[in-house]
Amino acid sequence: MRSYSENSRDTALAAFAAWDQGKFWAMHDLIFDKAPQIDRTVLFSLAEKLGLDMKKFAAGMDDKKLLDELTETRARVRAMDIWSTPTLVINGKILKGHQPFEKYKELIDEALGSTSEGSAWHRASSALRMLISPRSAYAGKGAFGEGRVPLFVKAPALKAVNALRVGQKAPEFELPSTHGNNIKLSDYYGKKNVLLTFLPAAFTPV
Amino acid sequence: MLGVLTDNMPTLMAWTQGINLSFPILSDFWPHGEVALLYDVLRSEGIAERAIFVVDRKGIIKYIDIHDINEDPGINAILRILEAIEAK
Numbered sequence: 001m002r003s004y005s006e007n008s009r010d011t012a013l014a015a016f017a018a019w020d021q022g023k024f025w026a027m028h029d030l031i032f033d034k035a036p037q038i039d040r041t042v043l044f045s046l047a048e049k050l051g052l053d054m055k056k057f058a059a060g061m062d063d064k065k066l067l068d069e070l071t072e073t074r075a076r077v078r079a080m081d082i083w084s085t086p087t088l089v090i091n092g093k094i095l096k097g098h099q100p101f102e103k104y105k106e107l108i109d110e111a112l113g114s115t116s117e118g119s120a121w122h123r124a125s126s127a128l129r130m131l132i133s134p135r136s137a138y139a140g141k142g143a144f145g146e147g148r149v150p151l152f153v154k155a156p157a158l159k160a161v162n163a164l165r166v167g168q169k170a171p172e173f174e175l176p177s178t179h180g181n182n183i184k185l186s187d188y189y190g191k192k193n194v195l196l197t198f199l200p201a202a203f204t205p206v
Numbered sequence: 207m208l209g210v211l212t213d214n215m216p217t218l219m220a221w222t223q224g225i226n227l228s229f230p231i232l233s234d235f236w237p238h239g240e241v242a243l244l245y246d247v248l249r250s251e252g253i254a255e256r257a258i259f260v261v262d263r264k265g266i267i268k269y270i271d272i273h274d275i276n277e278d279p280g281i282n283a284i285l286r287i288l289e290a291i292e293a294k
Contacts, residue, residue, distance in 0.1 A: 162245070163246065164245060164246055165270075166269060166270060167267065169265055169267070170261040170266065171244040175232035176233050178222045183208065192263065193261065193268075194208060195207040195284065195287075195288070196208050196258070196260070197257070197258050198211075198255055198258075199209055199210070200249075201253055202221035203221055
């Protein structure tokens with residue numbers, strides 16, 4: 001059996017080889033579907049499934065330059081005593097493993113020396129909180145029933161720009177959707193009424 | 207029905223695959239919260255309010271509800287809105 005790290009290396013090579021053919025994310029998704037049953041044979045079958053140019057893909061899998069780059073990065077990271085995912089380096093300080101939100105906040109605050117409401121950092125830290133522990137932030141008791149607490153504290157709304165009212169034209173937009181396509185509000189003109197719901201964060205009740 | 211969140215697409219895919227939604231969820235991740243801001247529902251922490259807008263076939267806003275963010279509006283509230291619009 002091949003070692004875990006050999007498989008990681010081959011997986012990285014396969015992702016880069018797919019990138020060269022514009023299929024990085026498609027390959028990324030297939031790899032995550034298959035994980036942890038990944039080895040060289042599986043990676044080649046995934047490339048075939050994606051309809052990649054197999055000759056180019058095979059060359060990418062044996063790309064000496066890329067392999068050297070990966071080996072060098074790996075050595076550099078090991079030299080910094082980083083061994084696990086996730087590991088974050090914030091302003092030279094290393095935070096290993098899954099840590100509570102406060103730990104990240106502490107280090108980032110320290111690095112920035114500012115936490116004013118509405119600042120870019122304030123927004124980023126909230127996004128980070130969601131990324132780190134959407135579920136654990138929810139444990140407890142409260143509004144959504146037994147075992148839940150309100151996830152969100154009172155935060156000032158940003159200044160109303162458009163002051164929308166009933167009877168006004170709804171602002172047009174275009175966004176990527178989970179159904180794979182981009183959706184515009186005007187796609188529905190003349191066809192359907194649209195119920196547009198804004199939600200604070202994934203993994204919270206719809 | 208459309209859902210808009212400021213989360214990135216991989217997060218939304220992971221979420222929606224778990225709960226089997228029939229309607230599309232849109233990612234307002236970058237430029238961050240642009241559409242939420244357009245509808246005045248972007249909070250200073252970078253996430254959207256729990257808000258419902260009903261837009262008719264001509265693109266006119268028929269209903270606005272900006273809900274308590276920690277409260278689940280529930281399906282009944284939404285059904286009442288739709289009934290009211292159909293009745294008009």
